[in-house]
Structures are given as C-alpha cells and as structure tokens.
Amino acid sequence: MTYDVEAVRSHFPALSTGVAHFDGPGGTQTPRSVGQAIADTLTGPLSNRGASSISERNADAAVHGFRRAMADLLGADPRGIVYGRSATQLAYDFSRHLSKEWRPGDEIVVTRLDHDSNVRPWLQAAERVGATVRWVGFNPNTGELTADAVQAQLSERTRLVAVTAASNLIGTMPPIAEIARVVHATGALLYVDGVHYAAHASVDLPALGADFFTCSPYKFLGPHCGVLAAAPALLERIMPDKLLPSTNAVPERFEFGTLPYELMAGTTAAVDFLAGMHELGTGNATPIEGAGDRRDRLVASHMALEEYERHLRSALEVGLAELPGVTLHSRAARRTPTLLVTFAGLSAGHAARFLAERDILAPAGSFYALEASRWLGLGDEGGLRIGLAPYVTPAEVDRLLAALHAFTRL
Structure with missing residues (x-):
C-alpha cells in the first residue's frame, strides 16, 4: 500500500x-479541514443541545458525531465515549470515581514506564483511602515491560492496574492484551493510557481488553481535548459526583458543564482525515468523508x-x-x-x-x-x-x- x-x-x-x-x-x-470544522461549528448557528432549532440541532449533531467518530477510531461503542478536557483530567476524574469503592489494604498497581498522568492520580487516590501502591518496573536495557512483571505485583486485593499502551518517552508498546488477561484473572480493572499509542497504531478496544482506554485527539491531528472509552455497562456501574439537575445518562453523567461543540466537531474532522489518509495521492484531492465504512x-x-x-x-x-x-x-x-x-x-x-x-x-x-x-x-x-x-x-x-x-x- x-x-x-x-x-x-x-x-x-x-x-x-x-x-x-x-x-x-x-x-x-x-x-486545514480540522480548523475549518471548528470555525464552522463555532460561527454557525449554535446553542445548547436540543431539537427545537437549527442551533440546538447543530450542537446535538456535534456531540453525536464526535462519539461515533471516536468509536470508529477505537473500535468501541459510541455510548462508551466520554469527552474530557485532557487525558490527565480524565485520569483524575476516574481516580476519584473509582476510589470511592476502595478500602484500606486494597492494592493499586502502576508502572515505571508511564507518563505521570497515569501514575500520580492513582497514587494520590490510593493515599486518600489508605490503599497500597505496587510498582511494576521495566528492563532499562531493552525498554520492555512484560505481562509477567505485572502479574508479579497482583494479588486478590488488587483493584486497578494502570499501564501505558505506548511510552511517550521511549516508544515501548507493552503487550496490553496479555496484561489484560492476567489483570482480569484477579478481578481487577485495567486503565490504559493510549495517548501515544493511538497516534501510531490502529486501536481495537475489545482485542486489547482494556476496561478504560484514554487518548488525546491533538496527538493525532485533532484539537486539544481528551477521550475515554469504556464499555457502557461498566460506566453504568460508576457513580460520579455531579450536579443534581444534570443528566444521569451514560456517558453524559461524566461530562461536567456545557460541552465544547466546536472541539468535538474538530475531533470528528480529524478522524475523517485519518480515515482518508491512505487514499491521498491516488486521485483523491481530499479524504472522502463517508466513503465506505469509516x-x-x-x-x-x-x-x-x-x-x-x-x-x-x-x-x-x-x-x-x-x-x-x-x-x-x-x-x-x-x-x-x-x-x-x-x-x-x-x-x-x-x-x-x-x-x-x-x-x-x-x-x-x-x-x-x-x-x-x-x-x-x-x-x-x-x-x-x-x-x-x-x-x-x-x-x-x-x-x-x-x-x-x-x-x-x-
């Protein structure tokens, strides 16, 4: 090709x-198409989501288009796509959501390979509830982090393992599917930082086996924001602190305040550009939105x-x-x-x-x-x-x- x-x-x-x-x-x-999508959304008729007017429908279309686009990119369910300000913000949010059920003596596993955004939120959450933190190292000579190294730190008290799918520093791509199998065998959850991974590899969330997978569109040609993907059924079991009148529907229950519709539209445009990138230079002047299965x-x-x-x-x-x-x-x-x-x-x-x-x-x-x-x-x-x-x-x-x-x- x-x-x-x-x-x-x-x-x-x-x-x-x-x-x-x-x-x-x-x-x-x-x-250019990403910047244009942002500008068109922001300067076109736009208001809070609804169905009564073109401005409300435009906002609603931006949200649903974003969820479908990111679901296509990650091999996920659109109902499990959560918007966030950044992957760091999402990690902090979910560390607070999930740690509500942790108890003293529970164990959380983090790695020496990860970006601090997939380390510090979990350490701080564990400290608040008295949970124990276990560390997984990697081979400094080869850069490898193995499933065996993760398994060595697991026990029946493990509640969550946080690991990167690709190191933003040295590029190492740990065997996430193997890690997922050993983590799930203990009944723990797997939170995967896919920020660097999604910029260079095709993501298949079911094949990876991650319970939570985060990425950042600005690492793959899009605007500055973050995305978390998870199974809708798992998200249904998590109850965040939220405003009383705000919706309890998934995934909206995790998205606080009015969403930035323009950034969501820009993210969709970035996914569409990626989908057509292999077609450029073959007679197509631009990626063709909607041509074939995205x-x-x-x-x-x-x-x-x-x-x-x-x-x-x-x-x-x-x-x-x-x-x-x-x-x-x-x-x-x-x-x-x-x-x-x-x-x-x-x-x-x-x-x-x-x-x-x-x-x-x-x-x-x-x-x-x-x-x-x-x-x-x-x-x-x-x-x-x-x-x-x-x-x-x-x-x-x-x-x-x-x-x-x-x-x-x-």
Missing part, C-alpha cells in the same frame, strides 16, 4: 514555514501509516548508530517511531537548541514521564526526543541526521 506523504502534507498550512517537526509526541500539526478505512490508513513510519524509523536508527557518542534508549522489540537519545559530554537541551536554530523541532526533557526517565538513569533531565508524525518526510530525516552529525562534533 502506497503512502503519499507529499499529498498528506498539502493539507497542513503550518508546514509552509519550513520547520521540520519531530515534536509529534507532544502534539501534531493540524490539517472503521475499515481507518484500519487501512493506519496500516499504510505504520509501514511508512517503520521505514522512516529504520532510517533514523541507522543514521543515529553512525553518530559518535549517541545512545539510543528506545530499544523495545515493539515500539512506536519515537526515539529518545542522549549524547556523551553534551546535553540534550543543547542539542534541542542547536536543532531549533536550524528550523528542526525536536525538544528535550522527560516529558512528564518522570518515573521512566529516572528508571533509565537520566534523572529529571531525560533526553532528546525525536518523534515521527504522518507528515514527516525522508528529506527531513536526512536533514535532522545531518544537523545531529554537526552537533556531535562541537
């Missing part, structure tokens, strides 16, 4: 600046994108291996095209500034994955993170490697 990166790039106004963006793990650039088209686009990103990642890894004093910390057998590197005798922050002066954006830090950075022996400073996105070209990879070659010879 051919992936036409130049056809994809033509839909991103921001790329006209000439900056090479290797900062995708922190948030991608946005196609879920099937999303899977096809992800297959094409994954193959393309594997090719670019391989070229990056070959080039980095030729540079003196460079250590690559992204080594797991199954990983995203996100590479963390450090430099002998030179700081990652210096490297990031050197690249930025040459219009190459690859930031340095630990990127809120504090536990992972410390586990790797990198402290809170982390390293230089090089992340691929659907619009990165082979020429930009060559440009990055040439700049790093010059940097390592300072």
